[in-house]
Every structure is written in structure tokens, then in C-alpha cells.
Amino acid sequence: MTSQHPRAIESILLVFAWLVGSGAYVLVDLGVSGKVGQGTRGVLLITAGIVACLEVAMRTLARYADPVLLPAVVVVNLMGVAMIHRLDLASAHSAAATGAALPRADVAAQLLWVVVGFVLFVGVLVIISDHRILQRYTFTAGLLGVVLLLLPLVPGIGRTINGATLWINLGPFSFQPAEATKICLVIFLAGYLVRAGSQLAVVRTKVLGVPLPRMRDLGPILLVWAASLLVLVAQRDLGTSLLLFTIFVVMVYVATGRWNWLVIGAVLMVIASFIGYVGFHHVRVRFDIWLHPFADPSNTGYQLVQSLYGLASGGLFGTGLGQGHPYLVPFANSDFIGAALAEELGLFGFTAILMFYAIIVQRGLRIATVVRDDFGRLMCLGFAFVIAFQTFLVLGGVTRLIPLTGLTTPFLSYGGSSLVVNWMMMALLVRTSNDIRRPAPIIEVSDEALTQVIAR
């Protein structure tokens, strides 16, 4: 039943996903003002339309794909939209109170980006008819990834926001190309490791009991390590740097099966961290805030301290949507959206959101284990890992499990670059899943032929 009618199951799950997201959106209105807002009906119609189109697209373009992945994504994405709307209401409220001009509603822009994400999702499904096609573009992807990564450093088009140079100007928009680098890096590594994986497994010498690969095979890893350091130094982006390097190490490990790559990766990361701590003020500050957030609560520690206040006041069950004060946390709709949700939904509600992430990652890993070609395996593993590890880095940061690194929370945060790129990753997972679950047509035909023969 499941394998034969995945789209039927998906339809039901998508309806539930939309109901959860829409319920949250309406509860935000009720929590803030006691009545449903003027624009709410329109927003619900738009999201319903997107969800319906998504299902139509899946039925026509990927009818055999995994039915659970997208509903989980939709839940997380719509919860993000609801929280962004909640923070919009707070800004409008405070603007009204002080007599300032009414600020632009971020939720409108976010919805536009959801539509763009959906269009690109469909575009990827249409253009990439088989995920193995991507293997041909291994080095193109690698080159594109590096170019995108370095783009913000080009004078004239790069933009520095809050001390980090991660944005480029695209007319009225700004785009964070490092987000797109993630897709390119995963495709490049999957293709490269399928070709070179066996060589990377060759052991030449041992240092302190750790088997080292040959020097020329070490080249690429050192290159990526250097690129990550460059991101850290030139763009002051701790999160992306850590994320890219970790993807690399994990994918090399999975491809080669050699644990020594994990050791080498860990050693290089420690060295990079040490260089960062000693050489760069902003890294040291981040680290010190993590250890002693209340040492300077109104200045350097302000963001994390406000985030912790929000989390602590949320408690077990949360204040209820629209009834807490998540707007007190800086960047509450982007980097700190996790803290905003945890304040209003509480430990229980926020753990539920974490479970939807767990479902997304689990489905991704599952696709990776089932796909028949190594390229597909590595690519799907890479995508699942990116989503999981990026979520861990940013949520661990805002909850003070690990030092704070500026990253978006996949599908939740306000911001187009991240949202669009993550939807494209989902498209590639769906495409791969569809390819492997598609019943083999040759056997169908021979079955029919056999039946016919017997019937005669």
C-alpha cells in the first residue's frame, strides 16, 4: 500500500502539515490581539495554494518519491512563517506605540521566497531527470562552489552586514552565496570521492599510530581546509567555515571508510580553532561569551543572554504563541528564531519541531542507504548531513550548548538564500528517492508477456 500509493499518503500528511502551520499562524494572531488579522486569510490561501501545487508537482514529476520528507519540510517551513509573522506583529505594535512609520512585514517577503523556493524545487525536478546526470558536472560544481564562496569578497558587489561579509548585491536583493556553495560542495565531493575514493584509502605512512594517506591525495582536503579558513578570516563567518569543513571530513570518511580521515579532520579543526582563537578577536569574543555569557550581559553577551532569557521564560510548555516576548531577542526572525519558538512553544513544542528535523534528516539518510550508485549515496548523505549539522550548529549556539556561530536555521529563518537553497536540496533528495523507488519497467513488461504466454 505504502509503496504503491506514496502520493496518497503524502496528500494526507501535507493537509496535516498545512493545518499545523496555519493553526500556528492563526494562534499568533489570537495570542497577540485576540482576533484574526486582516491579512491572515490571504496568507493561508497562499500557503494552501503552494502546498496544493507541491502535491501536483510531485504527482507529475516524482510520483514514486518518499512521501514523508516534504510534509515534514512544510511543517517546519510554515512554523517559521508563523513566527516571522509573530515578530512582524511585535514590530508593528512597537512602531504604533512610538508613532514611528509602520515597518515592512517580513512575512510577505518570506512568502515570496517560499514561492521562489517552490518554483526552483519544481525547476530542479524538471531539469534533472536523473540524479546521476549531476555526476557529469562534478568539477563544474566544485568551481562554481569556490566562485560563489569568494564572490562577496569582490569589491563592489560584496556587502558586509553585522561584521560578516557574506552577502552580494543583486539589484534590490542581497544574496548569501555561501548557502549555494553547500549544494555545489556536496555534488563536487560526491563526484570526486567516487572517482578518487579508492586512492584516498591508500595508506603510505603512519604518524603517531594514525595512518596518513599519500601527500598528493591529501591535497584536496588541505585545499578545502584552507578555503574554510579563508572564509573564516576574510568573511568572518565562523558558522559556514565550520559547516563546510565538517561536510568535507564526513563525506570523505563515508566514501573511504577510513577512520584516520576523521582524526586528520579533527586535528586540522583543532588547529584552525586555535588559530582562530589566538589570531582573531571576534572568534575569541564568541568563545568567551559562550563560557561566561553573563560577564558582559548588556554588550558582547547581549544576544546570547537575551536568547537565554527567552528560553528560560518559555519553560516546559511555553508562553503560548503570540504571548511571550521573543522580539526582545536580537535577530529573532533569523539567527535566533529557534529561541523565539522555544520561548512561545516551550520545551515540548520546540522538541516537536526538532523531531520534524529528525524526520527530514532520517528520510535523507534513508534515501542515501537505499540508492544504488555511490554518487547518489554520497550526495544524499551530504544533503541530509548539511541540514542536520547546520541546524545543530545554530540551535546549539542559541541555547549555549556550543559557541554561537551565525547561521540560518534551515526552513525556519527569515531569508531567501537559505530557504531557496534548502528547497533545491530537497528537490535533489526527492529526485533520487523517486529514481530508486520507481518500479523497474522491464520486469513489468516481461511479467505481462509471461502472463500472456500462459494465457494462450
Add this chain to the structure above:
Amino acid sequence: MTRRIYGVGVALMVLLVALIANLTYVQVLHADAIKNRPDNQRLTLAEYNYERGPILIGPNAVAKSVPTSGQLAYLRQYADGPRNVAITGFYSIIYGRTGLERQANAVLSGTDDRFLKDRLGQLFAGKTPRGGAVVTTINPAAQAAAEREMAGRPGAVVAIDPRTGAILALYSSPTFDPNGLASHDATKVQAYYNKLITDPAQPMLNRPLARTYPPGSTFKLVTAAAALSSGKYTPQSVVPGPAALPLPNSTHVLTNWFHTACGPNGKITLTLALDISCNTAFASIGMALGPDALRQQAENFGWGHSFAVPMVAAASGFAENPDMAQTAQSAIGQFDTTATALQMALVAAGIGNQGIVMNPYLIAEELAPDLSVVGRTQPSQFRRAISAGVAAQMTTMMVTVVDHGTATSMRIPGVEVGAKTGTAEVGPGGKPHAWMVGLAPANNPQVAVAVVIENGGGAAEISGNGLAGPVAHAVIQAVLK
């Protein structure tokens, strides 16, 4: 490769568990310690989310919370803020609470344990909690008179009902507007606060309670009370009152403000000495009684004690181990003798209440949110300062001061008023403080008052009569009307 993908899955599972474990710690186990830190704005927001109860002067809510459209649901508003701020204090997001806003916070915020029933009712009715009300003892007419007559000159006014200790007027000048600090506009609040604390006139100082002044000649009431209580003096006792009194073991020579002897042959009766405020006479009496008798009398009126009204007033002071010259000066309210305006009002009140000083208080009643009375202040005795007989003698002497002496500005047609003026030296260069202490009506005192005007006027005793007198007069008239 599949096995290793499972391995990655397990590693990610560990990260997920770590996230949830840490969230449990931050959101639940360690949450109270985090969220109760004072700089957590959510505490303030929660406080501003319900209707804080009013502070009432007479029938008027002089401090009340009104709903706003801002993030903070209620704004604290003060009617006649500058007039009443010594009583109400202020309630600020940034600078906390002062005055009754601070001292009666449990009632005003509705967190008082006596409101449990009302709180549960509100909870079940699904309504937001609200605060109770505080009814003050202030007489609105007297308070208004104090503001009007002080006219911004620096100083303090206190009026007390001698029979109960209820404070009828409490005014500090110059004053400020608590609305400026209760505003929700943090920038404006900070700017206003910075202006207030850098103002050399110290408008935020609650003068009637917090500032001690040299009481000058008004302290002669205490010296006279000590003299009468000692049994060695009567109002008609003849005491030395020379034009100049050389102080023992000192080069200092004490003189009178009128620069002549107080009476023929340098002698005068105690009553007349008080009438004309004869320094040499009271200095002589002080030396004759000794410092211990003077201190004991002062302490029986309240010196050395911090009255909580419920705002805690500064303790008034008397010299430690003075020599004879210092005792002479202490007896006329100079040297190390200090007093708050509240303390000087209590002297008059004690005399007016047949010698018994009542504990001063500002809160008459505390009301629950449903306006039922949960607390009513019972007047309580602080101490018997003097016997009823001495009190009667003192009252008569004070009436003479108004009728024939230095406190002529206190006269009210048809009402017997008792009073004592004071002009307190503040050291070289500074103009003296002008004092007036009074009570009325003399046969059945209903109001005792003390007024001080800082650095008010010339060196003459008339400055107390001319400057502080009209203020005290207006306050007494407002109470008796």
C-alpha cells in the same frame, strides 16, 4: 558504505539528544536562575502587563495605571505629580520604584498574600490579575497649600495630626514630575533622569524625610521641655539672659539676634525668653541642665530614631559628648544638633498631644482589588516625651510666641495658634535656614506643622517668621477649614 551512513545517523542522533538535554537544562532545570536575573526585561513586562492599583489622596487617585497601545500594557500616570512625588515616589522601567510605589508595592502590584482569594477568583474568571489600592493620610488641601506657598523655594513641609500621627502634608521642594520617569520612552526617561540627578538643586531628594538640617531656635522647644520636665523650672522662672554670654573654655561669645540683653539686668522669664527667642537664656539653661538631660529629652521626641512612614526617614542627631560651650550651642539648635522637618513636626505634635509622640504614618488604608479593606493603620504611640502638665505649659508658651513674640505671621483670627520660629546658621558664607514649627488649635490641637526653607534669608530671627511662617500658616488653615 551503508554501515557508515548508519554511523553518521547515530552520531547525528547523539547531537539531537545533546540539544534536547541542554534545552531541558536551560528551559526547565536551570530556568529560574536565568530568568530571575534583574536585567531580564520580561520581568518588567510581566509587571506592566496588569493594572497596578492606585494611590489615593482623599478621593483622588494621584497615581494610577492607564491602558496603552504599546508593548507595555499599562502606563503609570500621576495626577499633580510634582505636588505629590514626595509621597507617591515614582515607578520607572529603568530606575525602579521609590516612595509608596516601592514601600507599598506588594499591595499595589497585587502580590500581597492577603489578596490570595481575589487572585484565585481572577484566575478562574480568566481575567488578568490587578493590584490593590493604597489610601494615604494626606489632606489634599494642606498638600496643595504647601506646594503653592513654597513656590519652588528649596525646603520641606510636614504636617501631622498630633492625635494619631497621620501625616497630613509631606512636600519636598524643588520637586519633579514622576510622569517623566514613568514614561515608556526609555530615551526620554534617561534624559530626564540625568537632568534631575545633575541638577544642583537636588529635586529628587525627599527633603522632609531624608535631609537633616540644623534646627536652630526651634530646638529651644526641646530645651524648654527639658527644663520644665526637670522640675527646676516653671514658665515663670527667671533665667539669665545677658546681651552676651561668654562660653566656658572658649573664646566664643554667644549673642542674641537683637544684640541686646533679653531683659532688665540681663534677666528674663522662661516664657518671655521663648517669646523673643533669647539665645543666651536657652544656652544658660542648656548648660545648667547638662547635655545628657537635653539628649534624653530629644530622644523622647524621636531624635536618633528612624521613623518608617513607611519610607524610612533619616534619624535626627544630637552632639556626642559635648563640652559646656558645645552644650550651650546644642541647646539652641546649633553645633551638631540636626533635625528633619518630620522630627520638628513631631516635637509640635507631641506637645499638642498632651506629651505623647505618635508614630507618623502615611498609609491610612490598604484596599484589595475588589475595594474591600484589607488593612487599616492603627495609630500607635512612639513614646511619652513630656508629662501632660508640661505639655500644657509648653502649649501656652507657644501661643504666647504667636500672640506677643516672634511668630506673628502664624496668627489666625478666632483660632489659638502655638508656634516657634527658627533661623539656623549653616556655617560661614551660607544664608541661614528659616524654620517655623506650629500647632493649632491650641485648646485641642488637630494639626502640627514644620516648615523649613533652605538658605532662606538674612541673619535675623524674623526670617523664620517672614519666610517659613506664611507656609505653615497656610497649611494649618487648610487643615482647619
